[in-house]
Amino acid sequence: MPLSQTPTAVDGAAAAAPATTPCEAQARTSCQRCHRRKKKCDRALPQCGNCRMARFPCSFLNDDQQTAAYPIAFVRSLEDKVRKLEDELAAVLKNAQAAARSDTMLEDQLMEPSGLEFPVLQAAVDQSPSQVRPITATTTLGDELRLLSLEAAAERHLGSASGISFAKLTQAVLRRLTPDRADFVFHKELEVESTQHLLSRSPVDLLGSSLYHGFDSSTAFHHPFFCGITLSDITDPQPSLADVQLPPQSHLQHLVDFYFAHSHTLYPIVRRREFEETLGTILSNPQDPAAQSPLWLFRLWMILAIGSTTYCSVALCEESESMLYYNKALGYMEDALGYGDMPFADADDEDIDATGIRQRNPLQPSTMAVPLHLLRLRQLSSKIVKSVYSNKRNANMPISEREAIIYSLHRELLDWRRGMPFPLPDTHPQVPHLSSNWYDFNYYMQVAMLYRPSPLFPTLDQARVETLGDAAGKAIREATTMHRQQRFAYNWLNLLALFTSTLSLTYATTARPENLAVVLRESKAIETLQLAIELFDTLSVKFSAAKNIRRMIEEIVARYTEIDSQA
Structure with missing residues (x-):
């Protein structure tokens, strides 16, 4: 189970604010100047309004320890700015490349081909109009991770630790699975009735129960976090709380x-x-x-x-x-x-009694041993994010210093895993964190976070790629073990954790320079990804986003299986 247990709620006021009102991030505490002067601080980042009006350097500008709450509307406004800059940069690069290279070389660039949707539309035309036809849309790993991370908690979507860039890199690496090195395209399919099928019905049929029977389900809020919330859940009268016994x-x-x-x-x-x-x-x-x-x-x-x-x-x-x-x-x-x-x-x-503290059995761990051990894991996770993904000195560090950081953090993770409280309290067979598999799952999750491409190590050597794949695969297997023991928590945080583990395994498998069929057999990546499909299939009962993720992994596994059978 991932570390943070309190996802950030959507700021309704920010989401409903007019477009002219800028959305701002807010710090969780007042700045030092407002605190000393006992003035109300608006906690706006990167500097508060009082300091900005007084033209005084706000303490927020130099405080890298300050945490903040980011409304989703604020994050979306940042994304819009980044998207506009990327479009402008892409246009400039495209013009420069067109002048320097022939059109036949453009297909090798890491850009989406404009004619990508043509085969999809052609396939739809070839089908019989009397059949139930799927409406097909394309998606990418980055799109799905963006939707999953942003819609529930904005903090999970910010910064290089969010994994969005890594998802895009994995999407690019999947070109190796296509015969002509074209983009590996994922399809979303929505089953709808054809127009001919609807027109063949009588007006009575259209106004009958066949059309409106599913009205409640059709008005569901299609949200990856809250799945299955329908209009009747809001409009139907709720029982009086006074009658609740x-x-x-x-x-x-x-x-x-x-x-x-x-x-x-x-x-x-x-x-x-x-x-x-x-x-x-x-x-x-x-x-x-x-x-x-x-x-x-x-x-x-x-x-x-x-x-x-x-x-x-x-x-x-x-x-x-x-x-x-x-x-x-x-x-x-x-x-x-x-x-x-x-x-x-x-x-x-x-x-503890009136006379003092009774001596405990030294072999029996304290009841605070488990929460303290979990607190240590949260501290290590924050340390990895700060040292590997948010260190401003990364670009100027020598390789030896970067390797020392990775080695030190990996050593701390090993010490944390070996220091697991033992024996664990045996109070209920379905509590996840009272099983050693839960500690293994979190250990491998953090190791994968440590070794995947990051600002500290943008490119990986073969040893790091193998370590990444091994850690991600074992994290999926530990989650499957808890799933079959009925100990796994089917929550949004675990859905996000499994998706990032699956991305890490896919990248580590596809990016290795050896023969891909040999890599698939040695790493057992196909078998591990099939376990991930099993988990996503179960999670799709609660989260609609898991259905799309499962379908994407199935397409990757199908291509892996085809390559393995051809070897």
């Missing part, structure tokens, strides 16, 4: 157990013993003052909401129940906040 005790206990097995091991913010005592009071005597406490009612419904959400991510259940619990919890939030802060639970509080 606690679920049956067996189901309630299941959600509570899963919360403490999954989320509590990551964020220990509630004392389980105290919570279970209060829960028993609520169930046995609902009129008890403790059972009427807004603070405990807020905690109870929020725990049910989180437990239901995390379980649904593993079991691929629909999440209407968790949303109902969440809305119920929000009804108590304002009164609960009046009780003051809700501090984190003391680590290992079961070993």
Whole structure:
């Protein structure tokens, strides 16, 4: 499971703002000058409005540690600017190349041929009009990754660590799979009824249930993050929250157990013993003052909401129940906040009494061992992004210094993997991070992130390409193992992680200079990509974007298989 667990929400105000209002990124904290002067800071990047008005150098200009929230509208405006500059540059290069070379040499340039769509249209014309014909559109690996990364969290789409440039590079490398070294084209197919089929129906048929039966599904929001949200989900009246009752005790206990097995091991913010005592009071005597406490009612419904959400991510259940619990919890939030802060639970509080701290078994890890180990992984991931993808000194570094950075980070990843808490808590068989496969999956994910083409190493030697392919393939296999153990979390972050791993494996397989058929047999890339197809097929139940990704990988595997059979 990837590291960040809180995707950035779309800024509705920014998305709805007029085109004349510029969208800006906002820092998460005030600048140093506004903080010292106790003035309200607008936190605009690259410098705040107060400093800009005073013509004073804002601390944001020199702060490389500052994190920010980027509205999707802001990122799209940046993309528009980059796209215009790329078009202008492409036009200049095209004119220069036309003057220097003959037209027969232009097809070797890394540009999309203008006649690429002709075979697609011709294939559609050749079909019988009475058949159900697909409308075909072309797409690329970069387009799919852009859609997947941008629509859910803008931060994942920014910078060289996003993988967009790497996806474009992988798309270019796939030219090796085509006989004439032309672009490897992926097709999106949307099955629709032909015009002849519609016109053959009577007006009664057109106005009957055959046309409007699927109206609810046709008005679905086709969003790669939220799949299957229909118009009726918004317009249908929702049940009153006052009528929402606690679920049956067996189901309630299941959600509570899963919360403490999954989320509590990551964020220990509630004392389980105290919570279970209060829960028993609520169930046995609902009129008890403790059972009427807004603070405990807020905690109870929020725990049910989180437990239901995390379980649904593993079991691929629909999440209407968790949303109902969440809305119920929000009804108590304002009164609960009046009780003051809700501090984190003391680590290992079961070993603390009035006389002091009881000695633990030295072979038994602390209950804080897992969250601390995961925190260390997040720190390593940030370090890789900063040192490999965001280091401004990359262009001026000698090769030896660059190799030292890679070696040091790889050593830290090895130490992290070898330092996994052992034994892991055995609280629930479906919790992902309570399995050693989860730690292997994240280790190989970070190794692939470390060795793929980056600003630190734009070009890779054969050893690095082999390391990249090995790490990406093992990450996919570990994810498949968790999938078959019913431990894999089918969330957007894992979908993005699997797609980037698949890109890394495809690049590492196709870019190697050896005979491609030999590489395919030695690396078992076809078998590994078939495992990835299995995962994307399962993820497509929840995410519509996974369907397109699965189809693209199937086309690559089909070409790999053809090359392997011809050898």
